[in-house]
Amino acid sequence: MPSSSKTLAGTLTVLIGLLSHCGHVAHAYSSGAPSSxxxxxxxxxxxxxxxxxxxxxxxxxxxxxxxxxxxxxxxxxxxxxxxxxxxxxxxxxxxxxxxxxxxxxxxxxxxxxxxxxxxxxxxxxxxxxxxxxxxxxxxxxxxxxxxxxxxxxxxxxxxxxxxxxVETSPDLPQSGGTSNSTTTNDPGSVLLPTATTTIAPGKTNQFPGHLASDTECGKSKACFHDCEAGKCTFIVSWDDDGDVIVMSMTYRVPDSNEHWVAVGFSKDQEMGDDSVTECIMHDGEVKVQQSYNDGMDNKYLDNKKAALSEQSGKLEDGLLHCTFHRKKSYPRDPLIFDLNNDYYLMVAVGEALNGIKIPHTFDVLPPVSDHRIDLQAMENVAGEEPPTNVLVQIHGALMIISWVMLMSIGITTAKYGKAMFPKINPFGVNIWFQIHRACLVTAAVLTVIAVLIMAVQCKGYCQIPLIAGEGKNHWPLHPVLGLLVLVLTVINVSLWPAHTSGNCLIGCLGEPVHLYCSKKETHSCYLPN
Structure with a gap:
């Protein structure tokens, strides 16, 4: 390759490298740690x-x-x-x-x-x-x-x-305490308890920091939870009461920030087209509200209290708890699903800011039931991670085959094959070029198929939400850079008919794109499913 083309290839490599790392932009906070x-x-x-x-x-x-x-x-x-x-x-x-x-x-x-x-x-x-x-x-x-x-x-x-x-000291008298709560006139909210409770001497918590499982689940009430060995993060319970479902949600909040817990009624096991009822903390109150998952976006209904009654809530001993009555049928709004039908249940939790939900993380997806649940039946269902998305895994497999295997073979053959096979020319074309061309054309075709698979999966352009955490802040750039790779791949293949005149551009585009994609596909293994 001429020196000018080497310089151009090096420049492109640096530019693509910068693009691949632009999610890692450094921010130094001399005034203290940020909220993230x-x-x-x-x-x-x-x-x-x-x-x-x-x-x-x-x-x-x-x-x-x-x-x-x-x-x-x-x-x-x-x-x-x-x-x-x-x-x-x-x-x-x-x-x-x-x-x-x-x-x-x-x-x-x-x-x-x-x-x-x-x-x-x-x-x-x-x-x-x-x-x-x-x-x-x-x-x-x-x-x-x-x-x-x-x-x-x-x-x-x-x-x-x-x-x-410790609760007592030899130098201090033991004291008892009471717990008081105050409610508001708003039927959709209740003030949080303002007094503390001193626990009797010798009382211990079997699972400190966890919500204990409910022994009545499956007996006197139906439940959906994530309990393991008696430890839970959330429990959603309900009881059929004629025209309404009496529901209760309890969530162990991890800190003193405002939090929310929501149950979704879904026709499948994926987020999107789901009727949602949530309990959210704000200004010392717990409010019960209705919303709807429009694709990956959660949107409030025009009437947040539609189909709801008898709402109450509290935060006590680190547990966010709310109860409400939900009408089974509410024909005035099609976004409020008819609970006479069976649905998959999913529960999401997260933090809130000024009464507004902060979206839950997507690296660990909310647990979902493994079957449609009849809310009129007595069930005790443990939530689990959503099933693996086959299309996403096929996409990843095709991209790894294309860029880690085929492109590596193709570029290595082009670099060393001329000297290794100078006189092997089946069908009048040198063997190194046939291997090179076959690998790169196959990689290009598989790349196009992989991108189309994700377009079908996402029903258009895929978006990956920003997730705080080490090594995750670049994830939203994956779809953008994937499309860039697709465009450069198609351009690279289209230059081949020019052959000699296109060799410089082919090399300048191919090598840096391959370098970036090899790293990109390795990191992509950690993306959310």
């Missing part, structure tokens, strides 16, 4: 966390803490620029962070604490206040992410020893 880090506790700095042992330690001032008690937490070690710390119990964020100086501020509804500036710090000290309603003997660990430099950071740093939650 509330779940992942990962900085959006681009590189991965250090794998060597951390030079930092997280110490607490006491090994025990009383209800609503306070402990002092200190981070020390090498100088560092940024940090984020959250207290966890059974993978749930708990308590309230309290900064002691202007080096720190609270984020994530005060569940976490982070830095306020990028100056080097030899150490930092802050306080943590325990909840007032945890169980005796609960263990609390402080988990930290510490940034030494912009591209050098450690995550998952645990406190030197766990903190133990």
């Amino acid at each position: 880090a509330c779940v992942t506790m990962l900085p959006i700095h681009g590189p991965i966390a250090q794998q060597v042992p951390s030079p930092y330690v997280v110490n607490v001032s006491s090994v025990e803490v009383l209800p609503s008690g306070t402990v002092t937490v200190t981070i020390s070690g090498d100088d560092f620029k940024g940090f984020m710390v959250t207290a966890y119990s059974s993978d749930f964020a708990v308590g309230t962070m309290v900064p002691l100086n202007n080096q720190a501020k609270v984020v994530c509804n005060a569940l976490s604490i982070t830095h306020t500036g990028s100056a080097l710090k030899p150490n930092v000290t802050f306080q943590w206040t325990a909840p007032g309603d945890m169980f005796e003997g609960t263990l609390i660990n402080f988990k930290a992410t510490i940034v030494k430099e912009r591209v050098i950071f450690w995550t998952g740093i645990l406190s030197a020893e766990p903190l133990v939650y």
Whole structure:
């Protein structure tokens, strides 16, 4: 290949490489961790966390803490620029962070604490206040992410020893407590409890941080849940009562942010064309509302309270709970499905902001029932991940065959085949060129088929939602770059009739596209199904 064509190929390789990484744009937050880090506790700095042992330690001032008690937490070690710390119990964020100086501020509804500036710090000290309603003997660990430099950071740093939650101290009298709740006149909402409950001495929680399974499921009421070994994240129960279905939803919220839980009635096991009823927290209230899944978009109905009555809800002991009556038939709105029919059930959960649902993540899809459920029957159904999408897997297999196998063989043959097979010319054409052409034409055809398969699956252009997390923020670019690859592949193949005059462009387009696609297909294995 002439030097000019090599330069052009190199330039294209760099440009495509930049495109493939544009989802990894680095954002440095000198004023503290962004809200997207509330779940992942990962900085959006681009590189991965250090794998060597951390030079930092997280110490607490006491090994025990009383209800609503306070402990002092200190981070020390090498100088560092940024940090984020959250207290966890059974993978749930708990308590309230309290900064002691202007080096720190609270984020994530005060569940976490982070830095306020990028100056080097030899150490930092802050306080943590325990909840007032945890169980005796609960263990609390402080988990930290510490940034030494912009591209050098450690995550998952645990406190030197766990903190133990105790209800009484030899120096303090034991106290009892009551729980009160206040309701509003709005039939669609109820105020959350404002008082705490002190649990009797010696009482322990069999599954701290989890919702316990309901032994009445399948006996006195029907249920749909995700329980395993007595531990649940959600339970949806219902009872047939003439013209209405009396439903109840309970969800174990992972933190003190606003959250929502929704049940969908679907004609299949995929999101799209689903009637949805949801319970959502907002301003100390739990509201029950109706919505509809229009494809991958969830939209509220014109009348959010249609077909609903007898609504109530509360948040207590970390459990979001709501009950409501749902009319079986509501002919005035076809988007509210007739519950006299059987449907697949699916349950989704997520966070809310100012009463607006934040879409659930798509890397782990909401559980769905394995069969259509008769809501008039007594069933006890465990939800499971949706079945594997065959078309998506065929698409992935075709792209891997095309770009990891066939294109690699074709390009390698073109590069080394001339010298290896100088005199083998079946049908008057050198064997290296026949192998090269066969591989690339087959790869191009399979690429077109793979793209068409996804167009059929998505009924048009496919969209992948933005998902927070390390290595996931580039996922929405996959369809865009896939179409770019398709266009370049078709152009590359169309240049072949020109043969000699097209060799330069063929090489300039083929090699960088192959380099990018080989990496792209490897990363695509982690995309949501």
